[in-house]
Amino acid sequence: MLVTGASGYLGGAVAALAGAVPAPRVDIRDLAALSALFAVVRPTTVIHTATTLGNKGGAPQDLWPVVAAGAANVAVAARSVGARLVHVSSDAVFAGRDAPYTEADAPSPVFDYGAVKAAAEEAVAAVDPDAAVVRTSLIVSGGRGELSRHERTCLDLATGAAHGALFTDEIRCPIAVDDLAAAVVALAATGHAGVLNIAGPEALSRHELGVRVATRHGLAATAVPASTIAASGLTRPGRVVLDSSAAAGLLGLVPRPV
Secondary structure (H helix, E strand, O other), X not given: OEEEOOOOHHHHHHHHHHOOOOOOOOOOOOHHHHHHHHHHHOOOEEEEOOOOOOOOOOOHHHHHHHHHHHHHHHHHHHHHOOOEEEEEEEHHHOOXXXXXXXXOOOOOOOOHHHHHXXXXXXXXXXXXXXXXXXXXXXXXXXXXXXXXXXXXXXXXXXXXXXXXXXXXXXXXXXXEHHHHHHHHHHHHOOOOOEEEEOOOOOOEEHHHHHXXXXXXXXXXXXXXXXXXXXXXXXXXXXXXXXXXXXHHHHHOOOOOOO
């Protein structure tokens, strides 16, 4: 098994669970270098978790070569050696609505990150129709190990180390990183092709998640600043709830609620 982005949060959890061994660092924007690595390693399975450059604060245009073209390159390299590909995507591909999203729903992105993730999905499907595409939600620690980026943000806001607020009208389905890693590895062993939703069973606002993180770490719920998407002036998806019932039936795994 070859795991891209193994130095990242989800990729590290997948690599540890699968017993993957270190491979040379390769820039997924470089198809020739990537293909050369695949030709040497000859993986039978590839799990693509690499999503952004190391500095998460890159400009939106910087995401396209990594997220969209990078995913296409990984798909090309995987197909060249006949490897099974599982590509990890995001609920950010949707605009938000009252009803839950199923695998049949087409992307409807409203901001840059969602657009590049949707483009990555399209590229992977075009290169390898047999690939599995996982749409997931906010990734959290599950109470064990290193905190996720989302949890650190919550604590920074609650302690005043960062300025801003968490939205009460931005709804997601957080999932523990080890639950997601287990599901992704299990999915790789199936013949499922196309999209599969794998997210937590509980729909929470970003602010409610922040409150739970804060209280777990001994901070007052009132310390977590709240706002709304409308008040912020930002264009972001509102309520995005993924229906993960198909994954539960296929994999026999049900992620824990937050």
